[in-house]
Amino acid sequence: MNDKTVNQKAWLLVLPVLALVAFSAVIPLMTVVNYSVQDTFGNNQFFPAGLEWFEELLASDRMWNALGRQVAFSAIILAIEVPLGVFIALNMPKRGAWASVCLVLMSLPLLIPWNVVGTIWQIFGRVDIGLLGATLAELGIDYNYTQDFYAAWATVIVMDVWHWTSLVALLGYAGLQSIPDAYYQAAKIDQASRWAVFRYIELPKMSGVLMIAILLRFMDSFMIYTEPFVVTGGGPGNDTTFLSIDLVKMALGQFDLGPAAAFSLMYFLVILLVSWVFYTVMTTMDAREGRK
Amino acid sequence: MAWMAWTTETAIFFGVIAALLATFTFLAIRFPETPRTGVLGIETTRGDRLFITLLGSAFINLAWLALSGAPQPWALAICLVYAAAVFRWV
Numbered sequence: 001m002n003d004k005t006v007n008q009k010a011w012l013l014v015l016p017v018l019a020l021v022a023f024s025a026v027i028p029l030m031t032v033v034n035y036s037v038q039d040t041f042g043n044n045q046f047f048p049a050g051l052e053w054f055e056e057l058l059a060s061d062r063m064w065n066a067l068g069r070q071v072a073f074s075a076i077i078l079a080i081e082v083p084l085g086v087f088i089a090l091n092m093p094k095r096g097a098w099a100s101v102c103l104v105l106m107s108l109p110l111l112i113p114w115n116v117v118g119t120i121w122q123i124f125g126r127v128d129i130g131l132l133g134a135t136l137a138e139l140g141i142d143y144n145y146t147q148d149f150y151a152a153w154a155t156v157i158v159m160d161v162w163h164w165t166s167l168v169a170l171l172g173y174a175g176l177q178s179i180p181d182a183y184y185q186a187a188k189i190d191q192a193s194r195w196a197v198f199r200y201i202e203l204p205k206m207s208g209v210l211m212i213a214i215l216l217r218f219m220d221s222f223m224i225y226t227e228p229f230v231v232t233g234g235g236p237g238n239d240t241t242f243l244s245i246d247l248v249k250m251a252l253g254q255f256d257l258g259p260a261a262a263f264s265l266m267y268f269l270v271i272l273l274v275s276w277v278f279y280t281v282m283t284t285m286d287a288r289e290g291r292k
Numbered sequence: 293m294a295w296m297a298w299t300t301e302t303a304i305f306f307g308v309i310a311a312l313l314a315t316f317t318f319l320a321i322r323f324p325e326t327p328r329t330g331v332l333g334i335e336t337t338r339g340d341r342l343f344i345t346l347l348g349s350a351f352i353n354l355a356w357l358a359l360s361g362a363p364q365p366w367a368l369a370i371c372l373v374y375a376a377a378v379f380r381w382v
Contacts (some may be wrong), residue, residue: 030302030306031297033302033305033306034298035297044295044297048299051364054354054357055358058358059358266354269354272347273347276347284335287335
């Protein structure tokens with residue numbers, strides 16, 4: 001590990017990125033911090049508000065409810081997408097023409113833009129003209145995502161599973177492809193069961209890419225905006241108002257810049273914490289792998 | 293800079309963070325160190341511990357604001373204790 005030469009001049013090569021990030025992220029974020037301790041009625045006039053917005057938001061149900069819905073959403077889609085993705089990856093053909101066909105078919109949902117996915121499901125689920133909605137209505141199932149809590153949640157979850165399970169499956173598939181045949185041959189000689197092969201060969205070899213898949217899916221789902229916004233608009237009531245949707249309502253709908261800034265800072269802190277935990281777990285796992 | 297809506301408090305806040313980053317960069321160059329493994333079971337350098345301190349302090353401040361009702365500067369005192377603990381044991 002340590003036989004690489006150290007050359008601190010390489011940091012100079014990072015400078016352009018640093019400048020770009022400062023311009024696109026750090027300075028706007030600093031502005032958000034400034035907004036969060038002030039009140040404004042537009043016109044770029046600000047009045048000091050101290051920590052009032054933070055206090056107000058922490059004491060109100062609005063942010064906690066949105067956070068609760070957000071955590072529930074991320075937990076549910078991870079609990080479905082990760083096992084399902086692994087299952088699909090295990091059952092995909094390893095080589096030949098069908099492998100390519102599978103890969104292309106699996107990638108298709110990933111290529112569709114978020115708002116198009118939202119529109120597809122918005123129409124697909126409609127009771128009057130949508131295939132899914134109409135079929136369910138014919139079967140006598142009471143399904144209306146604009147009015148019913150469970151229908152709305154089922155729709156946004158199934159939509160996300162449809163859109164993103166492929167990502168987990170493709171990453172898992174890549175992990176599986178990197179396992180040399182010798183491992184399977186050794187397992188065969190030992191007469192290992194299918195479960196043992198999965199548990200002691202495939203899962204450990206996939207764990208690295210699966211961590212990345214979980215991180216990506218958690219981040220994306222935790223920041224999800226477009227799809228539920230297009231399909232349910234956060235409704236019925238506030239039932240599918242996730243953090244981003246609530247934040248946009250606050251910042252652009254009500255133009256409450258101060259509270260919205262405080263809200264986004266707390267949102268950012270949670271994301272920063274989770275990213276750090278994931279990053280640390282991943283690097284620690286890599287380091288252990290390297291020592292073996 | 294007017295569009296950034298600066299206040300004295302936020303300017304001091306960012307000034308302190310910038311000073312901390314500069315100090316730790318200087319320390320890292322002047323006194324290189326090897327990472328150590330602490331109570332969390334992960335390898336950390338001084339920079340990692342600073343990050344853990346700052347992120348934790350943000351949550352301590354929010355929790356104080358939400359739960360205590362006492363003046364906010366007391367939260368900073370807890371943060372200092374927390375910082376000392378992080379630098380000692382993590």
